[in-house]
Amino acid sequence: MTQAVFAPWDDPSQKPIIRFNRVTKRFGEFTAIDDLTLDIFEQEFFALLGPSGCGKTTMMRMLAGFETPTDGTIELAGQDIAPVPPNKRAVNMMFQSYALFPHLSVYENIAFGLRRGDMPKHDTDDRVAEMLKLTRLEKFARRKPHQISGGQRQRVALARSLAKAPKLLLLDEPLGALDAKLRQATQFELMDIQEKTGTTFVIVTHDQEEAMTVASRVAVMDEGRVIQVATPERIYEAPNSVYVADFIGDVNIIEGTAKASGEGRFDVVWDADREPFTAASELPLSDGQTCHLAIRPEKVTISAERPADAVNAVEGKVLDIAYLGNLSTYHVELPGGQIIKAQTANTRRVSRRGFTWEDPVWISWTATAAVLLEQ
Numbered sequence: 001m002t003q004a005v006f007a008p009w010d011d012p013s014q015k016p017i018i019r020f021n022r023v024t025k026r027f028g029e030f031t032a033i034d035d036l037t038l039d040i041f042e043q044e045f046f047a048l049l050g051p052s053g054c055g056k057t058t059m060m061r062m063l064a065g066f067e068t069p070t071d072g073t074i075e076l077a078g079q080d081i082a083p084v085p086p087n088k089r090a091v092n093m094m095f096q097s098y099a100l101f102p103h104l105s106v107y108e109n110i111a112f113g114l115r116r117g118d119m120p121k122h123d124t125d126d127r128v129a130e131m132l133k134l135t136r137l138e139k140f141a142r143r144k145p146h147q148i149s150g151g152q153r154q155r156v157a158l159a160r161s162l163a164k165a166p167k168l169l170l171l172d173e174p175l176g177a178l179d180a181k182l183r184q185a186t187q188f189e190l191m192d193i194q195e196k197t198g199t200t201f202v203i204v205t206h207d208q209e210e211a212m213t214v215a216s217r218v219a220v221m222d223e224g225r226v227i228q229v230a231t232p233e234r235i236y237e238a239p240n241s242v243y244v245a246d247f248i249g250d251v252n253i254i255e256g257t258a259k260a261s262g263e264g265r266f267d268v269v270w271d272a273d274r275e276p277f278t279a280a281s282e283l284p285l286s287d288g289q290t291c292h293l294a295i296r297p298e299k300v301t302i303s304a305e306r307p308a309d310a311v312n313a314v315e316g317k318v319l320d321i322a323y324l325g326n327l328s329t330y331h332v333e334l335p336g337g338q339i340i341k342a343q344t345a346n347t348r349r350v351s352r353r354g355f356t357w358e359d360p361v362w363i364s365w366t367a368t369a370a371v372l373l374e375q
Contacts, residue, residue, distance in 0.1 A: 006216060007231075008041040015078070017042040017167065017200055018063065023072035025058055025224075032058040034224040036072070045194050045201045047211035049247075050221030056204045058224075060170050063202065064093045077167060090167040094174055098157035100145040107132070107141040110160045117164065131159040134193060151182045155189070162197055171203040175210060187213045208248050212236065220244050236296075241375045245294040250329075252300065252340050254293040258285040258372070266372060268293055271336045277312045281372035292373045297343035299369035302330055302355065303362050310364035316340065318359045330355065332363050 008014040016039035025033040033055045040046045048056035061067040062074055065086030073080050081089060100109050110131050114124045132138045135155040140148050145156065154174065161169055174190070175183045191214050194201045205211050211218045212232040219229045220243075228240045239245035242253055254277070256270035266285060267276035270293075277293060285291055306313050319339060320331035323346075330342045342363050355361055 006043070008044070009039070009217065014041060016040055017044075017077055018202075019073075019075040020059070021073045021075070023062070023069045023074060025055075025062065025067060026070045032224055033062075033069075036224070036226060038219060038226055038229065040200065040202065042200055043198050044216045045191065045203070045214055047215035047218045048202065048204045048221060049206070049208060049211040049218050051206060051247075053223075054221040055224040056221050057172065060093070060172060060202065060204050063168065064091055064170055065089055091170065092161045092164065092166040092168070093170040093172065094157050094161040095172055098145075098153050100153060100156055100160075102145055105142050105144055106137055106148065106156050109145070109156055110163055113160060113164050127163055131163050134162070134196065135159040135189075150178055151186055154178065154186060158190070158193065162193070162199060165197075166199065168200045168202065171201060173205055174203065175205075175207075183210070184213075190214055212248070220247055238371060239294060239373070242292050242294065242373055245371065245373065250297050250341060250343075252293075252295045252297065254295070254338065254340075256291060256293065258289050258291045259287050260285070265367065266291075268372070270338075271334075274314065274335070277370070278367045279370050279372040280367045283372055283374055285372070285374065289374075292375075293370045294373055295340075295365055295370040297329055297341040299365050300340060300342035301364050302332065302342040302344060303364070304354070306362045307364050310362075311367045312370070313362055313364035314340075315360065315362050318355050318357055318361055321355075321357065330361070332361060 018040040020036050020038040023033055023036045024031065048059060050056050058067060062069055065084065068082055073082065101112065107128055110128045111124050114127055132141055135158060137152065137155055137159065140152060145153055175186055178186060187210060203214065215232060217229060217231055218235050219226045220235065221227065222243060228235060228244045235244060235248055239248065245251045246253065254270050256268040259267045259269060261267045261278065264280055264282055266279050266281055268279055268291060269276045279293055314334055316332040316334045318330055319333045322329040326346055327343050328346055332340050332342060334340060340363055
């Protein structure tokens, strides 16, 4: 039996748990969020991704109740949350610093919010035990925060945030303090915990890899606006703009002018002296319109001869080689000075590498490998 794909955003009958409706937030003259409309669904792991100052933390602070919108409304489960104070919202926030109480044990840290909510002692004990098990911290219950590792402290903060079973958990750069390897392991733990609890998670991050790993959908932001909202796969394979293509992963961008060459196909004139590139696209581009081709380096083939069946092929020379262990990235300079990156998997030892610096090479790609962009 095939498992149903989780995609409530594609189902018109599904109601979102969070709805930003034309939300604007100004601080004096500065507009942090600009007329933003966005839906987030129950049980989503939703990522707000963008550079510093793009407005993602402001969005999170408005959800938590630390800021109020200047215009527009934010609804949680159908209710306008503007008049609801932070401590009365079914929302919890996990801060980057974890904000644990240093003098309390792991157990007491997790129990803290439950006791303040007047939960009976036996229920509190049961709930804390459940949270310790969920975050695999049973052995550390009696220790103080300074007696455990950074990754364990991160899990204590998560257990404490989830103890009161919020409808929504906000995570502000939650893995920023962890080293690369631990961060990777913790990303999968977060996904696992989110799936087990069914809580809606909204994570703020500037780390593309993190957003692409954990999220069901990603909102790429810039200057207070959401540029594209889609699944990680669609953001990577079908970006809607040069900004998104460039922000996520590595990409080659070639500027040119479009000329229709058949149903859903365009020639892209990029150099007056060279043959145009061919791209498949459903965009309604007019002849002579400026456009951009976005091609991921792993979709570019590098070879010594021109491939006989290549739709798009151009000769250049190897300018640079970046060796990344499992991959090598070749920087190939085209006759007009444009540099294109081509990536190959290192299935053989480096000494057997096919090309070296200054070698003449051909690079090629298929008509569907490149994404044609208007903006």
